[in-house]
Amino acid sequence: MSDFSFRGDGAGGPLPGAGENDADGESVFSGITDAPSIYSFNSSRDGLALLRMIQGRTFNAQNDLYYLPADTTEFARQEKEHFAHLVGLGRLYVEHENVQQILSLVDGEHKRILDLGTGVGSWAIGMANEFPHAEVIGLDLAPNTACANTLPPNCRLEFDDFxxxxSHYYNSCDLVHCRIVAAGVKDFKWFINEVAKCLKPGGMLFIIDGDHNLLNSKKEMQDLAYGSGGPGQSWLARAIFEAAITLQKRGSDFDARMKLYELVSASPYFEGVGEHVYLFPVGPWEKGDTPAEHQQRQIIGILERQSMIDAVHSLKPLYIHEGYPAELVEQFLKGTEKELNELSVHMYTKWFYSFATRNSVPIQDQNEAPSVETNA
Structure with a gap:
């Protein structure tokens, strides 16, 4: 159960740059129905319990499995990635008609949306604005506290480790959304079934994640850079590949991100399982067939380039902690910036948008959550 929950005053307006230096003592409160907690977040009082500093970056202090920052720089990167997906899809979600039907306003029905791994909170805020009659909850190990005063009145963010x-959300959600959470999941099979418990029959699950193997311009596996690198080789692809191996060794069920459809299909609690696959250019190198498509691909490319450069910087503490030589880490950083800024290597990121509908099969008792290392 969550110990900390905050919700803004509904002032609205654009999402500001997120950060750990939010004003102390801001009045925040929990959601419009029975929330698991009511709490006023105070950065100086609660920061030591919820956040920690590692190599000059702010990290969550609840769970050592997810070893990526939760600070101003990382939230800015997450927002760029969010906008890349928003431009790529043209909206916040796939399966538009189904989502509209599930979340339509019905007298006497309470609609609830749960965003797991909400991070900067952009998706949750967008959904709260699009569906003002629905309660939207963004859950994360360390969500963006800086947006507390600009959250829509039907949206709240929670500190929690899924x-x-x-259990406090069992059989209460109409839609559950999980984007780029694999690095923080210990057991994806368990996780999918736990999410199924949260959905009402007929509710929808969306799990989105990317392949850590980047693709070249021919949409084939990108060659990794080693040694001094070479023509057509990529330091970004090498950096992401090394991060994937390292996260998996640390206990993340990281490979699951490439078999989401199979994992959801294997669950007895879902029907109508499907998947959409998107390729996003990294950098503004790809041309579109029409002016509108060209503009879209250029915008996505610019956002993905910025996000990927920032991602390698966010991974630096992980590399150092796991014993990578400082010289190699510096090569990851400089090589990534050089090849992306010069557009010397043309690459795609590959994204899997898996979805399913909760059926009416009763959920049997399951084992307790898998053990996860936590920090006192």
């Missing part, structure tokens, strides 16, 4: 279970 690896510990989500």
């Amino acid at each position: 690896n510990l279970g989500l």
Whole structure:
């Protein structure tokens, strides 16, 4: 169960740059129905319990499995990635008609949307604005506290670790959304079934994640850079590949991100399982067939380039902590910036948008959540 929950005053307006230096003592409160907690977040009082500093970056202090920052720089990167997906899809979600039907306003029905791994909170805020009659909850190990005063009145963000279970949301959600969470999941099979418990029959699950193997301009596996690198080789692809191996060794079920469709299909609690695959250019190198498509691909490319450069910087503490030589880490950083800024290597990121509908099969008792290392 979550110990900390905050919700803004509904002032609205654009999402500001997120950061750990939010004003102390801001009045925040929980959601419009029975929330798991009511709490006023105070950065100086609660920061030591919820956040920690590692190599000059702010990290969550609840769970050592997810070893990526939760600070101003990382939230800015997450927002760029969010906008890349928003431009790529043209909206916040796939399966538009189904989502509209599920979340339509019905007298006497309470609609609830749960965003797991909400991070900067952009997706949750967008959904709260699009569906003002629905309650939207963004859950994360360390969500963006800086947006507390600009959250829509029907939206709240919570500090929580979903690896510990989500019993306070069982059978209460119409839609559950999980984007780029694999690095923080111990057991994806367990996670999918735990999410199924949260959905009402007929509710929808969306799991989105990317392949850590980047593709070249021919949409084939990108060659990794080693040694001094070479023509057509990529330091970004090498950096992401090394991060994937390292996260998996640390206990993340990281490979699951490439078999989401199979994992959801294997669950007895879902029907109508499907998947959409998107390729995003990294950098503004790809041309579109029409002026509108060209503009779209250029915008996505610019956002993905910025996000990927920032991602390698966010991974630096992980590399150092796991014993990578400082010289190699510096090569990851400089090589990535050089090849992306010069557009010397043309690459795609590959994204899997998996979705399913909760069926009416009763959920049997399951084992407790998998053990996850936590920090006192």
